[in-house]
């Protein structure tokens with residue numbers, strides 16, 4: 115078995131030029147029922163700097179997909195491309211295709227608001243609004259035109275329950291979310307994402323600012339959430355990827371080097387660069 119290094123470091127490697135993507139499709143297709151998103155030949159540039167190269171990846175439904183790789187390899191850029199948030203940077207250009215449930219998200223007829231509702235996002239640092247817990251969770255549904263108090267009450271309760279924080283906060287719904295612990299804030303942000311009924315949840319290092327107990331609560335929550343949602347999680351922590359994900363994608367220098375069942379990727383990497391990375395030889 116290949117030994118996973120304890121932690122990744124904040125460095126990049128250079129000069130690795132061999133061909134990308136070892137995708138063990140046979141095994142993959144046997145184990146998977148359906149894909150919720152399909153990425154084909156995706157390239158992305160920030161101005162003249164190319165950040166993603168020919169990415170091909172099927173995102174499985176109701177499973178956890180981890181994205182690992184050294185700092186600057188394109189992990190955040192990649193997941194922000196999945197809900198087109200990356201295009202908030204005006205110099206971004208893309209080529210290739212991304213499908214959400216067989217619809218091309220770059221097609222002009224595909225509404226971006228709909229995409230961002232269906233493909234929700236949770237960020238690295240908890241970012242609640244300076245409002246009550248209730249108003250944070252009710253925010254999205256209100257934007258979508260839901261006004262009735264009974265309906266909002268129901269959504270808030272369900273979302274907080276699904277984010278495994280209802281019991282802790284049910285008597286403090288009027289409290290300002292800023293007064294909560296970091297771990298509680300992050301679960302409120304997850305509840306806020308759930309309140310608009312997403313299908314896919316993108317998580318960009320959601321536990322990197324949390325203590326170990328809050329981290330394990332979020333990790334347990336991810337296991338619960340995958341019963342209903344498809345989750346893509348960027349993590350610097352390979353132990354975390356090994357613990358919570360079903361599939362793992364290893365990115366390096368903007369390339370998807372290897373994408374496989376998590377156990378396979380960590381125990382039997384097919385690409386030398388993956389092996390070097392997970393054993394801590396670089397990055």
Ligand SMILES: Nc1ncnc2c1ncn2[C@@H]1O[C@H](COP(=O)(O)OP(=O)(O)OP(=O)(O)O)[C@@H](O)[C@H]1O
Pocket residue numbers: 160165183184185186187188189190191192203
């Ligand atoms: N807004 C931006 N404008 C220009 N270049 C950017 C921008 N955001 C990211 N990049 C570049 O794109 C490349 C990929 O960055 P990205 O943040 O996606 O990597 P990452 O793997 O998520 O890194 P980290 O683990 O440090 O968060 C880097 O070279 C980075 O400098």
